[in-house]
Amino acid sequence: MKGVLLVNLGSPKSPEPKDVKPYLDEFLMDKYVIDVPYLLRAFLVRGIILRKRPEESAHAYKKIWWKEGSPLMVLSERMHKKVQAKATVPVALAMRYGEMTIEKGLQELHEQGVTEVLLFPLYPQYAMASTLTILVLAEEIRKKKFPHMKFTDVPAFYNKPEYIKNLADSIKKSLEDFGDYDQLVFSYHGIPERHVRKTDKTKSHKKFTTNVMCCQPGTPAAEFCYRTHCYETTRLVVEQLNLPKDKYCVTFQSRLAGDKWLEPYTDVEINNMPAKGIKKIAVVTPAFVTDCLETLEEIAMRANEDFVENGGEEFLAIPCLNDDDNWVETVSNWIKEWAS
The missing domain is CATH 3.40.50.1400 (Rossmann fold)
Structure with missing residues (x-):
């Protein structure tokens, strides 16, 4: 059975x-x-x-x-x-x-x-x-x-069409009430860079370039590459939503001190946005399918407060898929x- x-x-x-x-x-x-x-x-x-x-x-x-x-x-x-x-x-x-x-x-x-x-x-x-x-x-x-x-x-299942559609539809629904925005932040849970190297059976991960995918999707190196999975999730959702390049970014949250973690860091990027004229942002957290401490407190509360303190005006934390x-x-x- x-x-x-x-x-x-x-x-x-x-x-x-x-x-x-x-x-x-x-x-x-x-x-x-x-x-x-x-x-x-x-x-x-x-x-x-x-x-x-x-x-x-x-x-x-x-x-x-x-x-x-x-x-x-x-x-x-x-x-x-x-x-x-x-x-x-x-x-x-x-x-x-x-x-x-x-x-x-x-x-x-x-x-x-x-x-x-x-x-x-x-x-x-x-x-x-x-x-x-x-x-x-x-x-x-x-x-x-x-x-x-x-x-x-x-x-x-980061690249499964059904999941991508669910995620894209959820984002679209949240943004409908939010109105026009300056930036959609895809904030993924961070991990130490060495974790990516440890799970890479091809041993091809040597250096990471910010905002550039490290593996070609579908290759052996990408099979267990968390970083590539995150960027590919974003690419597929952006494709569904037809977003221009200047309307979104990828960041990584929840890092611990002492190690080199995946960059760019969510808190640093969000806090610097108001000075660049980015005053209205929405944040989605696709590493989670269920809202939790990292989405409800770290993003919806702390990141929101810090964004406003640094000159931001409007902040939207997009809910996870939960029991949609x-x-x-x-x-x-x-x-x-x-x-x-």
């Missing part, structure tokens, strides 16, 4: 430091997130980062927390229910980090008689700190707990195609 496991990032149990700390510990101690030897990772995370970060992150979570709970969890559950209603096979929801574990999701499917699972990481672009860590952990759990299960995984009916239809159709 076939079944599907949708997997998203996860969230703390509550926006209180006591719950944020163990969540951050699990997240940051993941060797695919901070990819240094264990002892160094433990020193950085438990000896330095977790001394102050839980309180800071808790403050940020409190700013976006809903009465029903974490926005990411609530929106993921809404999307899951809609997909299950359309699917012909069991569909479970899990998170890479936090209490809604991948093991629990697989157990739920196992109890329904599922022996063949479609692993569906809810990330359009491939990255070791998102897609790969889900697939590796799921396989470890399968070997230990569910050895008779068979896995198939959904590849990065067209996106749900796309996911459901992909599942039906696999299950048939």
